[in-house]
Structure formats: structure tokens, C-alpha cells
Amino acid sequence: LKLQFLYFIVGPRGKVHINKMVRIDLLCLGTGKASTHIYHGEPSTGFVLIQDGEPVLLMGAGLGIVRSCMHYCKQVPDTLYISHNHSDNAGELPLLLSVEAGKGRRKKVIAEPEVLQRILQHRLAEYHESIGLSNRKLSDLADFSESPEGVSTPITSCLSIVPYRSQHSERCFGFVLYYMDHQILGWSSDSGFEMNYYRQLATAPVLILDARQTGSYDHAGFAEVTDFELQLAQESDVQGEQRVALYVCAYGTQAEMPTTPQALRIGQTLVLLDDHQPSMPVVPAQTPTTDYSVPVNQQPVTPRGGIPHNTPQSYAQPHQPHASKQRARSPGPASLASPTSTRRGYGNDHAQQRSTDIKNLLSNITAESYFYDQQTAPSHHEHIDEKSYQYSLPGQKSTVPHSIKKFPLPTVGPKKIYVHNNECKGAPSKMFLVKNVRTLDQLKLKVAETMNIKPIKHLYQLDGSIVKNLEELTHTQELVATKHAGAPFDMADLPIHVRVGSAPQY
Numbered sequence: 001l002k003l004q005f006l007y008f009i010v011g012p013r014g015k016v017h018i019n020k021m022v023r024i025d026l027l028c029l030g031t032g033k034a035s036t037h038i039y040h041g042e043p044s045t046g047f048v049l050i051q052d053g054e055p056v057l058l059m060g061a062g063l064g065i066v067r068s069c070m071h072y073c074k075q076v077p078d079t080l081y082i083s084h085n086h087s088d089n090a091g092e093l094p095l096l097l098s099v100e101a102g103k104g105r106r107k108k109v110i111a112e113p114e115v116l117q118r119i120l121q122h123r124l125a126e127y128h129e130s131i132g133l134s135n136r137k138l139s140d141l142a143d144f145s146e147s148p149e150g151v152s153t154p155i156t157s158c159l160s161i162v163p164y165r166s167q168h169s170e171r172c173f174g175f176v177l178y179y180m181d182h183q184i185l186g187w188s189s190d191s192g193f194e195m196n197y198y199r200q201l202a203t204a205p206v207l208i209l210d211a212r213q214t215g216s217y218d219h220a221g222f223a224e225v226t227d228f229e230l231q232l233a234q235e236s237d238v239q240g241e242q243r244v245a246l247y248v249c250a251y252g253t254q255a256e257m258p259t260t261p262q263a264l265r266i267g268q269t270l271v272l273l274d275d276h277q278p279s280m281p282v283v284p285a286q287t288p289t290t291d292y293s294v295p296v297n298q299q300p301v302t303p304r305g306g307i308p309h310n311t312p313q314s315y316a317q318p319h320q321p322h323a324s325k326q327r328a329r330s331p332g333p334a335s336l337a338s339p340t341s342t343r344r345g346y347g348n349d350h351a352q353q354r355s356t357d358i359k360n361l362l363s364n365i366t367a368e369s370y371f372y373d374q375q376t377a378p379s380h381h382e383h384i385d386e387k388s389y390q391y392s393l394p395g396q397k398s399t400v401p402h403s404i405k406k407f408p409l410p411t412v413g414p415k416k417i418y419v420h421n422n423e424c425k426g427a428p429s430k431m432f433l434v435k436n437v438r439t440l441d442q443l444k445l446k447v448a449e450t451m452n453i454k455p456i457k458h459l460y461q462l463d464g465s466i467v468k469n470l471e472e473l474t475h476t477q478e479l480v481a482t483k484h485a486g487a488p489f490d491m492a493d494l495p496i497h498v499r500v501g502s503a504p505q506y
Helices: 036-040 065-073 093-102 113-123 125-133 195-201 222-239 343-351 358-362 440-451
Strands: 006-010 016-020 023-030 046-051 054-059 079-081 107-111 142-146 159-165 173-179 182-187 206-212 245-249 269-274 416-421 430-433 456-461 477-483
Touching (some): 023 065, 107 113, 113 125, 113 142, 159 195, 173 195, 173 269, 182 269, 195 206, 206 222, 222 245, 416 440, 430 440, 440 456, 440 477
Parallel strands (some): 182 206, 206 245
Antiparallel strands (some): 046 054, 159 173, 456 477
């Protein structure tokens, strides 16, 4: 039973307005570049916007995103936003729309008008002939809706987006997300470093930017984004405002995640707004506590800014007894906001001026958004009342919300294992390095390809138990690989090269 909480606001002339308590989350589905899914199996960059536990907007339908969305949310939201017509943002769109429409779940696709035309003419071209032969229209696949630049487009009754054009070789649009009339998120989608564009997005308290190790016209560099973050922090300090929380995505695989600037990881969630939790523990803005043993760029912090003081308390706005309303964010010095402040002119010059003060400045950005990461901040979550989280996602298996790590970091230290073929019991074993894979599924695929055991079914330990995860494996351990519809594992009939109790000697 889901309880709906109500709060009352006394408006002008004493009129009472009734509003539902709202929680807004942003779940990261992937951080990949264009080639990440094809060569490494990890999803492209994408997000799900969640309102009160219900996925309401899929931000991008690039390669690998649908599977990641189904893993965490068990469904695809009814509304999709497509920023541009590259495969890392729209690659799975045709099949997604076809399958969902065939199951009676016709989706709504939102995009800037010209981007939408490119999607209809090129991305969905594979359906033009078949739809024409069946006397149907492309509109039977989905409800295609235009979202012009600079114009508010509603997503739900309380959420809306305003698109802005990014710097990209393919026509591309990020957006600012609004809750009612208040910005709560700026998202760049794919974009090179472009000061005026970043300024439009930075009016929100949380900012997510596309960045790579090396910058280009299409994608900003880590150094450029770090300098921009420092500049925003200094301006906010001078003006007495809350700092903007800045995170990067689209950097590639999880192994390519940078230490600076702060990066999002697959399965992590930013709480953009939560009216249910006015008493959520908040890290002091200028006095970081000593309870955190994690690096500066991974400190768990709470979103601030974006909601005026006269609305119910939330993560997005801490209590400010002397503030009657939110101060408007200044666009900053004219020289910084001028059209001549391009990616090359600004980012490369400032990248050379970075100093050891970077980490000290970043340590005060306590934000601006909140990571539910069980591994990096265990001490923080000890103080959170688990009963307060009413909207867990179906894919969660931990008591800490949104902490599933579908693609964990590589195993620390070398592990050699020896795998025997249950289909060819006289064949010698093969040696594999566990550190070169991140999940058990990846290991099984590698075994299947190397030993020609297709389709592979299970990896058995010599005691007859099935390997469930990589952590069970030990150095020099022997395993037996079985095949679907192949010979069953039998401890009385092991491959002849198995040496129980010792590693094989080659």
C-alpha cells in the first residue's frame, strides 16, 4: 500500500493549496561512449528520472540502455527524451518502440523538432517499408512530440524540461529540468566545452556534463570541466550562494572513471528532491566532517539549492532561517559569459593554471547531490533510517537504496583459474585471468569463446557447487564448464586432467 502524503501551502490572500509530497531521483543507467557497449559490453550513457518510485522519463535509448533499465526498474518509462540521433543515444530506439507497441505499451518520444525529423527519417528508416505495406503509420509505433529549444515541455504534472542546444557535430540538445517553476537539474547530453551553454545549464543546483580524458569539439575534457567547476565555486562563494554540484558522465567504461571531476557510476542515484525527508542528515557546507574515509571526489553529499525556502523541506534545499527566498543565480562576469569564451579559448588556458588548491576547493562542494553508494560511504548510511525510503526499485537487493553495482570494478590482485571442458573430458584445461573480467557473465562468455563451449551453462567447483560470483574463486582453482543440453556435471566422471586438491602443473 503506497501512502500519499499531503502538505498545505498558504498562498496569496490566504488561499490554501494542497500538494502531494514528492521525491525526485535520477538513476544512472550507463556512462559509456559510442564504442563502449560494442567492445566492452557496458551500456551507453543514459538515465532514468524517477518520481515517487515510478520511472517517468528515460533520458536516451543508446546501446545497452534498455537492458540496464529493465535490470534496475523492471520496466521502460512511458516517456523517452532523445537528445540526438547518434547510436549512443538512439541506437535501441527502433526495436524498443516496436516491441513496446506490440505489447500494447505505446511510448511517447520527445525531441527537438529537427532532431525528431532525423529520427523519423533515418533512425526509424528500417520500418518505413513494412509500415507502408501494412497500411500503418510511424505514429502507430509511438507518440512523437516536439520540444522546441527554450520552450518548456511538460513531462508529468509537476516536472518539465527546457532544451538547449549543445556543441556537437550532430544536432544535439541537453535540457534544464524543472520541478514546478524551479530548476533542479542541468544535463548537457553530448557536448564539447562551450561556456554559454554551460551557463544556461548551471542555473540548476545539480549539473551533469559529458566529459572525456581528452577534450575535443564534440566532448569536453576532464581538465576543462574541473576548471569550470572551480570557477562556479568561486563565484558562488563571492555571491553567498549555494554551490552547483557538478558531475561528469559519458567517460566510457567504469574502469575509465576519473578521480577529478566527480563522476557518476552505473546504478548510482542522485536525489534531486525529497519532501518526505526533512530531517535527512546534511554534511555542513564549509566544514566537512571527519566521518568520511573516501576520496574527495566520492564523498556522499546532499543536494542543495533549487527549491525556495517557503516550500516543504527537502534534500534540494537545507533549512535557511534567515532566507526568505532563493537568491537568483548570477550569470557571472561578462567576460566569462561572452560569446568569445569558447571551449579552446577558456578551457586550455585555465587547465595550465590548476594548482594543488583544487582538492581543497572541491572538498567544500558538499552538494549538491547525494550518492547512495554502499561501498564508498558506509559510515554515512549508518545514520539513515531505512524505513524512510518508501520507494525502492525492483532491481535492488540491498538495504541501501540504489546501490546495485551491475558492473563492479575489476577484482583486486591476480587470480589464475583452470577450466576443464565437461564435453571433452580428455582435453587439457585452459588457464584464465580473473582480473581481466568484471562479472561472472563476462568470465563465462570468455570461457565459452576460448573453449568452444556454446552455449555455456555453468561453471562448477570440484565439490559440485555452482560458481555464483567472482569472489568465490581462489588463485589456481580448478573449475568444470558445462554446456546447455550437454553432458551433466558428475563428480564420479570428472575430466581426466582434474587434479583434486592441487593446481595442474604445466
